[in-house]
Amino acid sequence: MRKTLVVLFLLFAGAATAGAQSNPMLLNAAGATFPYPIYSKWFDVYHTAHPNIQINYQSIGSGGGIRQLLAGTVDFGASDGPMSDDQLAQAKFKILHFPTVLGAVIPTYNVSGVSTDLNFTQKALAGIYLGTITKWNDPEITKANPGVKLPGEDIVVVHRSDGSGTSYIFTDFLSKASDDWKNKVGKGTSVNWPVGLGGKGNEGVSGLVKQTPNSIGYIELIYAVQNSIPYGKVQNAAGKFVKADLAGVTAAAASMKDMPEDFRVSITNAPGATSYPISSFTWLLIPAQISDAGKRDAIKDFLKWMLMDGQKFNEGLFYAQLPKSVVTKETKAISLIQ
């Protein structure tokens, strides 16, 4: 009996070490959950076209992606918010940002007696989330919605309880819309919300809004479209009330006249009459120096493919395409990867 156990153990150990042989090129990536559907589509299509390159992506969250990239456990990361200067300083190596797709955040609400699209001014959204505007028939909201009968009920505010890129985009917008918000709360994937209930994930927020009368919450555009959730219009920097759609989001990105070289830019509250004000890029974080030549070439090739062919898949999954100007700039930036 003992002899058989020893033999079995040795066989097992042998098999375990034998299994760790090199396979065709495997790249590891981790990060944001927001673009996970499009990324998995891209990696799958790319693998079919290049069977020897396999990219393994774990959507553990932007924070996790950044951390794993800094720790060196993944080949590249993904994040809904650009890395801050502090984080970049912490890294032992230079990191490049490559925008991949665009996303948007929309306000959804459940007001008794209202079935039309409501217009929200920037001040209204900031006031509601700061807790200074407490009733639905506040002048700031009624003056943007003439002819709509708004009840005098308390507004029940709903926000995200989990850290997320969606919150980052929304709070970034609110910081631009209101100095009060910028000084009191600031922007981040998790913030100290002055008022409101927290729902977990887009499903948590939309669930709470649907169930609670006279409530307002913010969710991703893609989620709203896929689940046919009604949402309102937001006033952009040009003063127009825009209902979010893919064209408006791409317009917001295209309107950024001085795109910085490192692509770390916020496009919320973008200029332009058709721009949707609560839009954002999501980025791939690639190390500038990759010592393994095979991996480097694979990543560079994937990025080229993503900018040319990959963008065609965006609309099918309700992500907005990158504007031409950004694609051109990024294609040039790929050569920075050494």
Place this chain on the structure above:
Amino acid sequence: MDRAAPRRFNGGGPRAFIHRLRHGDEVAHILTLTFAAGILLLTSMLVYELWVNSHLSRAKFGWMFFWTSTWDPVFDNFGAAPFIYGTLVTSIVSLVTAVPLGLAAAIFLSELAPRRMSDTISFLIDLLAAVPSVIYGLLGIFIVVPLMRTTVGPILIGTLGHVPVIGRFFKGPNYGVGFLTAGVVLAIMVVPFIISVSREVLLTVPREQREAALALGATRWEATWKVVVPWARTGILGSVFLALARALGETMAVTMVIGNDPKISASLFAPGYTIAAVIANEFTEATGDLYLSALIELGLVLFLMTFILNGLARLLIVATERGGGHPS
């Protein structure tokens, strides 16, 4: 077994050791000792990791961490007070709801129900204990929350809200989610533990005790309440603390129904937050080092709370043992 052999083989000399080794005694001893030590090692490693990884936050906030009530990831100001409050309140509400219910059910199942019915129902209740907590969370969202908002909430606010001392716990806006809802959902989750353990303990009470009480002229209920239940006191207390342990650490079900708002409010209808919920919600996206460290320190705080409460449980059990009743 060693009595049969004329030689003494416990202790003393290499020959004795080899004998014990070959006959399995020493192997069994070493193996079981390793596993027991392993558990202790695992726990110490856990505490060590929590301690080390929270050093940034401990260094910056010190003892203030326990009573600061802001949780601000943007301006790096963290405090555990709302979470400690939320964890304690939801656990207390769940126990206050679950213990009378569970104890009554256990008494019924052990004393009053026919044996077959009792066995079937206990089997079903044990199944309830195995249901994953996310399911309870969904149950909470789709059934308990609307019920609380439309029916139970207004009734309680209307009646208990006006009573002088406890009125402050039942005031204020009622969203459906909040401490009370979380407490009720937790109660539903821990009741099976209380029922099954208490029932087992009540069934072990010797028949002589019951018969003696009845012989002295007690009614059926008096015999149960005054003799049988006190005899099983320590076991029942044990089940209550088992339930408390589950309630303290429950994450998913609570975060779905508590409103996730880190504020301390007297009203049970207000939204709140618990330690387990905030760690589950914010850990993956926590980018700053101090932020991460603060979350880990929260984990350490929860560990400490559980440790203290379990210690109190032990003390309470020892105290009741001294007061009479079957030692368990």
